[in-house]
Amino acid sequence: MEPVTVWWADPAAATPALIALLNPVERARRDRYQRPQDQDRFTLGVAMSRTALAPLLGVAPERVPLDRTCADCGAPHGAPRVAGGPHLSVSHSGDRVAVALSPHGPLGVDVEAATGRMTADIAGHLLAPGESAAAEADLLAYWTRKEALTKATGDGLREPFTNLRVSPPSAPPRLLAWEGRPDLAARFTLHALDPGPGHTACLALLDHPAEVPVQERPFAPAG
Numbered sequence: 001m002e003p004v005t006v007w008w009a010d011p012a013a014a015t016p017a018l019i020a021l022l023n024p025v026e027r028a029r030r031d032r033y034q035r036p037q038d039q040d041r042f043t044l045g046v047a048m049s050r051t052a053l054a055p056l057l058g059v060a061p062e063r064v065p066l067d068r069t070c071a072d073c074g075a076p077h078g079a080p081r082v083a084g085g086p087h088l089s090v091s092h093s094g095d096r097v098a099v100a101l102s103p104h105g106p107l108g109v110d111v112e113a114a115t116g117r118m119t120a121d122i123a124g125h126l127l128a129p130g131e132s133a134a135a136e137a138d139l140l141a142y143w144t145r146k147e148a149l150t151k152a153t154g155d156g157l158r159e160p161f162t163n164l165r166v167s168p169p170s171a172p173p174r175l176l177a178w179e180g181r182p183d184l185a186a187r188f189t190l191h192a193l194d195p196g197p198g199h200t201a202c203l204a205l206l207d208h209p210a211e212v213p214v215q216e217r218p219f220a221p222a223g
Contacts, residue, residue, distance in 0.1 A: 005052070046066070049064070091109050
């Protein structure tokens with residue numbers, strides 16, 4: 001069975017040569033970021049996506065047809081996707097950039113750095129009834145699980161995270177209930193990922209084969 005692959009990179013891998021893989025719209029979006037670190041994360045997300053998709057589509061990386069049309073307004077700032085697949089999800093935070101690819105169905109990946117900004121004030125917007133968090137690590141676990149889930153469905157941050165109830169941080173990740181959408185718990189499989197020290201990450205797979213393997217790989221830019 002073909003695996004789901006998660007590619008990892010450090011923003012330091014964003015060499016100037018990778019900018020050549022961005023199309024004009026992507027370069028304009030990159031230039032709107034004020035901080036060099038954010039420019040590097042965005043550049044890597046695009047370069048990793050194109051490099052991973054190119055052999056699957058049989059085209060050069062710069063010709064991979066990434067569509068960023070926003071479903072709400074039609075502007076080119078939506079989540080990247082390829083018409084007809086493979087399915088794609090991108091996330092970046094701190095010192096990690098993640099790109100997840102699946103030939104089987106929708107997916108969502110989320111990585112978050114432990115920065116100290118995930119405080120108890122966020123709990124009211126994050127935790128569903130019955131969920132509790134004793135430390136930032138708990139909040140990060142809940143956040144990455146729920147953001148990965150809402151990325152996979154396409155809802156994103158428009159869906160209140162308090163509508164989703166997931167397993168506690170001490171247990172393997174699992175969707176227990178989604179308010180108003182009772183079918184989803186049985187359709188999702190979640191995987192805790194290994195982004196490295198100081199980061200937490202989760203992968204959500206929607207309507208995938210039960211035993212599909214998940215592979216994590218480092219991204220190595222060509223040349």
